Amino acid sequence: xxxxxxxxxxxxxxxxxxxxxxxxxxxxxxxxxxxxxxxxxxxxxxxxxxxxxxxxxxxxxxxxxxxxxxxxxxxxxxxxxxxxxxxxxxxxxxxxxxxxxxxxxxxxxxxxxxxxxxxxxxxxxxxxxxxxxxxxxxxxxxxxxxxxxxxxxxxxxxxxxxxxxxxxxxxxxxxxxxxxxxxxxxxxxxxxxxxxxxxxxxxxxxxxxxxxxxxxxxxxxxxxxxxxxxxxxxxxxxxxxxxxxxxxxxxxxxxxxxxxxxxxxxxxxxxxxxxxxxxxxxxxxxxxxxxxxxxxxxxxxxxxxxxxxxxxxxx
Amino acid sequence: xxxxxxxxxxxxxxxxxxxxxxxxxxxxxxxxxxxxxxxxxxxxxxxxxxxxxxxxxxxxxxxxxxxxxxxxxxxxxxxxxxxxxxxxxxxxxxxxxxxxxxxxxxxxxxxxxxxxxxxxxxxxxxxxxxxxxxxxxxxxxxxxxxxxxxxxxxxxxxxxxxxxxxxxxxxxxxxxxxxxxxxxxxxxxxxxxxxxxxxxxxxxxxxxxxxxxxxxxxxxxxxxxxxxxxxxxxxxxxxxxxxxxxxxxxxxxxxxxxxxxxxxxxxxxxxxxxxxxxxxxxxxxxxxxxxxxxxxxxxxxxxxxxxxxx
Ligand SMILES: Cc1cc2nc3c(=O)[nH]c(=O)nc-3n(C[C@H](O)[C@H](O)[C@H](O)COP(=O)(O)OP(=O)(O)OC[C@H]3O[C@@H](n4cnc5c(N)ncnc54)[C@H](O)[C@@H]3O)c2cc1C
Ligand SMILES: Cc1cc2nc3c(=O)[nH]c(=O)nc-3n(C[C@H](O)[C@H](O)[C@H](O)COP(=O)(O)O)c2cc1C
Ligand code: FES
Numbered sequence: 001x002x003x004x005x006x007x008x009x010x011x012x013x014x015x016x017x018x019x020x021x022x023x024x025x026x027x028x029x030x031x032x033x034x035x036x037x038x039x040x041x042x043x044x045x046x047x048x049x050x051x052x053x054x055x056x057x058x059x060x061x062x063x064x065x066x067x068x069x070x071x072x073x074x075x076x077x078x079x080x081x082x083x084x085x086x087x088x089x090x091x092x093x094x095x096x097x098x099x100x101x102x103x104x105x106x107x108x109x110x111x112x113x114x115x116x117x118x119x120x121x122x123x124x125x126x127x128x129x130x131x132x133x134x135x136x137x138x139x140x141x142x143x144x145x146x147x148x149x150x151x152x153x154x155x156x157x158x159x160x161x162x163x164x165x166x167x168x169x170x171x172x173x174x175x176x177x178x179x180x181x182x183x184x185x186x187x188x189x190x191x192x193x194x195x196x197x198x199x200x201x202x203x204x205x206x207x208x209x210x211x212x213x214x215x216x217x218x219x220x221x222x223x224x225x226x227x228x229x230x231x232x233x234x235x236x237x238x239x240x241x242x243x244x245x246x247x248x249x250x251x252x253x254x255x256x257x258x259x260x261x262x263x264x265x266x267x268x269x270x271x272x273x274x275x276x277x278x279x280x281x282x283x284x285x286x287x288x289x290x291x292x293x294x295x296x297x298x299x300x301x302x303x304x305x306x307x308x309x310x311x312x313x314x315x
Numbered sequence: 316x317x318x319x320x321x322x323x324x325x326x327x328x329x330x331x332x333x334x335x336x337x338x339x340x341x342x343x344x345x346x347x348x349x350x351x352x353x354x355x356x357x358x359x360x361x362x363x364x365x366x367x368x369x370x371x372x373x374x375x376x377x378x379x380x381x382x383x384x385x386x387x388x389x390x391x392x393x394x395x396x397x398x399x400x401x402x403x404x405x406x407x408x409x410x411x412x413x414x415x416x417x418x419x420x421x422x423x424x425x426x427x428x429x430x431x432x433x434x435x436x437x438x439x440x441x442x443x444x445x446x447x448x449x450x451x452x453x454x455x456x457x458x459x460x461x462x463x464x465x466x467x468x469x470x471x472x473x474x475x476x477x478x479x480x481x482x483x484x485x486x487x488x489x490x491x492x493x494x495x496x497x498x499x500x501x502x503x504x505x506x507x508x509x510x511x512x513x514x515x516x517x518x519x520x521x522x523x524x525x526x527x528x529x530x531x532x533x534x535x536x537x538x539x540x541x542x543x544x545x546x547x548x549x550x551x552x553x554x555x556x557x558x559x560x561x562x563x564x565x566x567x568x569x570x571x572x573x574x575x576x577x578x579x580x581x582x583x584x585x586x587x588x589x590x591x592x593x594x595x596x597x598x599x600x601x602x603x604x605x606x607x608x609x610x611x612x613x614x615x616x617x618x619x620x621x622x623x624x625x
Contacts, residue, residue, distance in 0.1 A: 275592035282378040
C-alpha cells in the first residue's frame with residue numbers, strides 16, 4: 001500500500017491564479033501555494049482535502065449572485081469550508097512555491113457565492129492537507145472511478161495521479177449528473193460518436209457519462225451504468241478496485257454494485273465540518289465495528305473510507 | 316520553550332504558564348492541536364467531556380453555522396472512561412501543560428465514579444464538572460439549572476477529587492446565574508467556568524424542519540461574547556470575588572482584546588473554543604498578544620487586570 005504517509009498539515013496562504021466559470025453554477029479555481037503550502041502538499045494523496053477561510057472575501061455584485069441565493073448568501077460566514085482538489089501539480093523545476101492546485105466548486109451558499117468574486121492575485125488562507133485520501137493497492141491493474149455531480153473533483157485528481165504514478169493500471173471513469181448541464185466538466189463528442197468528458201479524455205482515460213434525465217449518455221443512475229458495464233466486461237477482483245465520490249445515495253449504490261462483483265471499493269464521504277482537523281466531532285460517519293457500529297470522523301479517519309465499513313445515510 | 320513570566324497565573328492552586336485554556340470539546344484530545352502550536356504555552360487543556368460508558372453521540376448534522384456563531388449538538392460523543400485511560404492518558408502525559416478533565420454523566424453516581432478513578436492519575440491536574448451540556452436528554456443541563464442538585468453533585472464529586480481542584484461549568488440558560496454559581500461555591504467548588512453554550516435552534520425554511528438532527532444545539536462563537544462577558548462580570552461581582560474563587564471565562568473569544576475583556580470583567584483565565592476551529596493557532600496568537608499588551612501597558616503580571624473594570 002502507498003499513501004498512508006503521515007503528511008503534516010498547516011495553515012498557509014494561496015494566491016489565486018484564475019477563477020473561471022465552467023457553466024451555470026460550476027467554477028474552476030486555480031491556486032498557487034506559498035512555500036509552506038508547497039512543502040505540505042508535495043506528497044498529498046488524491047482525496048485529501050483542505051479548509052478555506054472565505055470569511056474576508058466580499059460578496060460579488062448582486063446581479064452576479066444567482067437569484068435563488070441572494071437572500072441566504074447575505075449571511076456572514078465564520079467557519080472555514082472544506083474543498084477537495086481536482087488536480088495538484090508539483091513542478092519539479094521551481095523551488096519553493098512549486099505547487100499549483102485546482103478546485104472545482106459549485107455555488108450553493110454564502111461561502112461559495114463569495115468564492116465567485118475571487119480574482120487573480122487575491123490571497124486566501126488554506127488549512128491542509130487534511131484527512132486520509134484514496135489508497136492505491138499494490139499491483140492494481142484496473143481502476144474503476146465513479147463520480148456523481150459535485151463529488152467529481154477528487155476522482156479527477158485520482159485519475160491524474162494514476163496516470164502519472166501507475167502507468168500500468170487501466171483506468172475507466174463513470175460520471176453521473178442530473179442533466180447534461182450539471183457536469184462540472186466539459187462534455188464533448190468522442191471518437192466513437194459517444195459523449196465523453198474532456199478532462200478525462202485529455203489524459204487518455206475513457207469516460208462514460210450518465211444523466212438522470214437522459215439528456216446525455218446513459219439514461220439513468222451512474223451506478224446502474226457501472227453495473228451494466230461490469231456485466232459485459234468482467235474484471236479480476238484480485239487486481240481491480242472501485243473508487244467513488246459523490247452524493248451519499250450514489251456512494252451507497254456504488255458500494256452495492258462493488259459488493260455484487262466482489263470488488264474492493266473506497267468511497268469519499270462528505271459531512272458538515274466545523275474544523276476539518278479532528279477537534280470538534282461534528283463530522284461523524286457511522287462505521288461498522290464488530291457486531292455494532294461506531295462513529296468515526298470524516299475529516300480525520302476519512303474522508304475516504306472502505307465502502308464495506310460504512311453505514312450509509314440514505315434518504 | 317518560550318514562556319512569558321508576565322502571564323503566569325495562579326488558578327485554584329495550580330500555577331498556569333498563561334491564562335489561556337482550550338475549551339472542552341474544541342481541542343480533540345489535544346494531540347491534534349500540538350501540530351499547530353507549542354502546547355506548553357497554554358495555561359491548560361480541557362478535555363472533551365468523559366463519561367463512564369462510551370457515548371456514540373448524536374446523528375448528523377451535528378453542527379450548523381449562524382451569523383457570527385455556530386450551533387453544535389455533538390451529544391457528548393466520547394470513548395468512555397476505560398479507553399480514555401488506556402489510550403488518551405498516555406498522550407496527555409507527554410504534553411507539557413496542565414490537564415483538566417471535563418466530567419459528564421447521567422447520574423451523580425456516574426460523575427463520581429469517573430472522578431474517583433481519574434483522581435489517582437498523575438497526568439491529570441484538575442476537573443471541570445460539566446453540568447451544562449444542552450445536547451443530551453439526561454444529565455447535563457438538568458443538573459445545571461437546579462441549585463439543590465448543583466450542591467449535591469458538586470459536593471459528591473469534590474469528596475473524591477483528592478487534592479485536585481474542581482471547577483464547575485455553568486450554563487448561561489438560567490434566570491439568575493449568580494444563584495447557580497453560589498450553589499457550586501457553597502458546595503466546595505474550587506473554581507467556576509462560564510459560559511457553556513446557549514440552547515438555540517436553526518430552521519430550514521424549505522423543509523420547515525430544524526437543521527440539526529437533535530433539533531436544538533448549543534450556540535457558541537463571537538455571537539455570544541457580549542452576553543458571556545456580562546455574565547462573567549455578574550458572577551465575579553456577586554459571588555466569586557468575595558469567595559476568592561477564580562473564574563475561567565469563555566464564550567466567543569477570538570482576539571486578544573476579547574480575552575482582555577473577560578479578564579477585566581473578572582476572569583482569572585480564559586477559554587478558547589470555536590475560534591480554534593477556524594485558526595487552530597488562535598490560542599498562541601492570544602498568548603503572544605496578551606504578553607505584548609502587558610509589556611506595552613507596563614503591567615508586570617496579567618493578574619493585575621482581573622476584575623479591574625471601573
Ligand atoms: C471533504 C469535502 C470535500 C469537498 N469538496 C468539494 C469540492 O471539491 N467542490 C465543491 O464545490 N464542494 C465541495 N465540498 C462541499 C463544500 O464544502 C460545500 O459546498 C460548501 O461548504 C458550501 O458552503 P456555502 O456557504 O456556500 O453553502 P452552505 O449554505 O454552507 O451549504 C449549502 C448547501 O450545501 C449543503 N452542504 C454544505 N456543506 C456540506 C457538506 N460538507 N456535506 C454535505 N452537504 C453540505 C448544505 O446542507 C446546504 O444545503 C466538499 C465537502 C467536504 C466535506
Ligand atoms: C463543537 C463543540 C463541542 C463542545 N463540547 C463540550 C463538551 O463536551 N463539554 C463542555 O463542557 N463544553 C463543550 N462545549 C462548550 C465549550 O467548551 C465552550 O463553553 C463554548 O463553546 C463557548 O466558548 P466558544 O464560544 O469560545 O466556543 C463545546 C462547544 C463546541 C462548539
Ligand atoms: S470537522 Fe471537526 S472533527 Fe471533523
